[in-house]
Amino acid sequence: MAQLTLPKNSVVQKKGKSFGAPAGAEKTVTFKVYRYDPSGGENPRLDTYEIDAAGVSMVLDGLIKIKNEVDPTLSFRRSCREGVCGSCAMNIDGANTLACTKGMDECAGGEVVVYPLPAQPVIRDLITDLSNFYRQQAFIEPYLQADATHTPKEFIQSPEDRQKLDGLYECILCACCSTSCPSYWWNGNKNGEEEYLGPAALLQSYRWLSDSRDEKSNERLDMLEDEFKLYRCHTIGNCTQVCPKGLNPAKAIAEIKKLMVNRPAKATAKG
Ligand code: SF4
Ligand code: SF4
Numbered sequence: 001m002a003q004l005t006l007p008k009n010s011v012v013q014k015k016g017k018s019f020g021a022p023a024g025a026e027k028t029v030t031f032k033v034y035r036y037d038p039s040g041g042e043n044p045r046l047d048t049y050e051i052d053a054a055g056v057s058m059v060l061d062g063l064i065k066i067k068n069e070v071d072p073t074l075s076f077r078r079s080c081r082e083g084v085c086g087s088c089a090m091n092i093d094g095a096n097t098l099a100c101t102k103g104m105d106e107c108a109g110g111e112v113v114v115y116p117l118p119a120q121p122v123i124r125d126l127i128t129d130l131s132n133f134y135r136q137q138a139f140i141e142p143y144l145q146a147d148a149t150h151t152p153k154e155f156i157q158s159p160e161d162r163q164k165l166d167g168l169y170e171c172i173l174c175a176c177c178s179t180s181c182p183s184y185w186w187n188g189n190k191n192g193e194e195e196y197l198g199p200a201a202l203l204q205s206y207r208w209l210s211d212s213r214d215e216k217s218n219e220r221l222d223m224l225e226d227e228f229k230l231y232r233c234h235t236i237g238n239c240t241q242v243c244p245k246g247l248n249p250a251k252a253i254a255e256i257k258k259l260m261v262n263r264p265a266k267a268t269a270k271g
C-alpha cells in the first residue's frame with residue numbers, strides 16, 4: 001500500500017518519552033505513538049512503548065493495553081472493536097485504517113507507528129476534530145427525499161434496484177478516505193466556500209443518487225455543481241486504497257460526474 005505524506009500537525013518536533021517492556025515479557029512489540037495536547041503549549045512528540053503482546057493481536061488491543069497498564073493519559077476513540085462504528089480510525093504504519101481490524105503483525109519492521117488521521121485539527125493525541133467532516137455529510141442531505149407531489153403510502157423498490165446500493169450503503173463514516181485524499185487536505189476545510197466535499201460525502205451523495213426511491217436527483221446534482229464540491233477530485237485513488245470496508249469512493253465520484261454530464265437539464269430551484 002502506498003505510504004501517505006503526513007500533514008503539518010503530525011510533524012513531531014519534541015523528543016518523546018520511552019517506556020520499556022515489563023519484566024518477563026513473552027513477546028515484546030514496540031509502539032511509537034503520536035502525543036499532543038494543544039492546550040499544553042508543547043510541540044507534538046512520539047512516545048515509545050514496549051509492551052508484552054502475548055495474546056494481543058490487534059493494534060487497538062495494544063493501545064488499550066498501553067492505556068490500562070502503562071500510561072492512562074494516552075487518548076484515542078474506540079467503541080465497537082468490530083470494524084463497525086468507525087471511531088478508531090487513525091493513521092497506522094503510514095496509512096489510514098481502523099485500529100481494531102489492523103493486526104500488529106501487519107506493520108512493517110515489527111514496530112507499530114500510530115498517528116491521528118491526517119490534516120484534521122488534533123483535540124488530543126489520536127483524537128481529531130471531525131466537525132467539518134460531519135458538516136459535509138449533512139450538506140449532501142443523506143436521507144430519502146420524495147417529490148412534493150408524491151404521496152405514496154410506501155416506496156416500493158425491486159430487488160434489482162436494491163442491489164444498486166451495494167458497495168455504497170456499507171460506509172461507516174470513519175473518515176479514512178477523506179483524510180487520506182490530498183485534494184481534501186488542500187480544499188476540504190473552507191467552511192462551505194469553494195470547498196471540495198471529499199470522497200466520504202460524495203460516496204454518500206451517490207448512494208442517494210442511486211436509490212430508485214429518491215426523487216431529488218436533479219436537485220442533488222445542482223448542489224454539487226460548482227468548480228469545487230465534486231470536481232476537485234483528481235482521481236488519485238488514495239480514498240479507495242485505504243477504505244477499511246473495501247468500498248470504492250473514487251468510482252462513486254466518477255459515476256456522479258457521468259450523471260452530471262448526462263442529465264437532461266439543470267433544475268432551477270430545490271423543491
Ligand atoms: S480519487 Fe478523488 S477523492 Fe479519492 S483520493 Fe483521489 S482526489 Fe481524493
Ligand atoms: S467510504 Fe470507506 S473509508 Fe470512507 S468513510 Fe466510508 S467506510 Fe470510511
Ligand code: FES
Pocket residue numbers: 077078079080081082083084085086087088089098099100101
Ligand atoms: S472500534 Fe469501532 S470500528 Fe474500530
